[in-house]
Amino acid sequence: MDDPASERRGTRGEHDERPGARRRAWTLGVGAVLALGLSGFAVWRLGGPSPSSEARAFARLDPVQAVALANRWRAEGKPVESSITSQALRVRWSDGQEAAVPLPPDRMYVAVAPFVSRTHPCYNHVLSSCQGELPGRRFEVTARTLAGETVFRGTVTTLPNGFFELWLPRDRELELTIRSQQLGRQGSGTLSTRAGSPTCITTIHLEPASESGSGEAGPPAAGAAAL
Secondary structure, three states: OOOHHHHHHHHHHHOOOOHHHHHHHHHHHHHHHHHHHHHHHHHHHHHOOOOOHHHHHHHOOOHHHHHHHHHHHHHHOOOEEEEEOOOEEEEEEOOOOEEEEEOOOOEEEEEEOOEOOOOOOOOOEEOOOOOOOOOOOEEEEEEEEOOOOEEEEEEEEOOOOOOEEEEEEOOOEEEEEEEEOOOOEEEEEEEEOOOOOOOEEOOOEOEEOOOOOOOOOOOOOOOOEEO
16 A cells, blocks of 8 residues: 555655745756856857948958048047057947958058147057147158158148158158248158058157258159158
């Protein structure tokens, strides 16, 4: 004859409805849900957001187009951070999206902000925030190697940020001469276009020009371009 107490114990063992068992089951269920949620969160954080169509389109631009677009975003007040090294232009959107455009192997970008009374220290040019003293000014610019070879000669105009931009041959040590007839001033300084060199030149001080200074610069020399 079956023992009723034993049967009751067996039934309770298979379908345990005691309060402690229910709490344990609830705790295990919540723990599993939290574990799945946290693992999904970790994957999202590690993987990061997928590139937007704007970031993908930017990464397909050539370097000159990318620099021009970054300057336009600044003028329009678009909240995009952009900076340029000797190797690449990098941008970051407010939602964390990032994109980069490599610079060409034979030319390096340099932004130059000549000044009269104030300047700022700078190494890699930040297109979205760097501000020079003299926006909208025309300058006659010459860049020569230390051996005297002219790699750039032309007339440029500073952007609203006070910088003019040049694409110069790589792997050179250059002397840059800047003259402004508008201001009656001139200045000079050196720069390098080797890997790791600064892309932001803010150290060329313009002093009163001598009467014997040269006039308008001629056309750009081969191998360099002004933006």
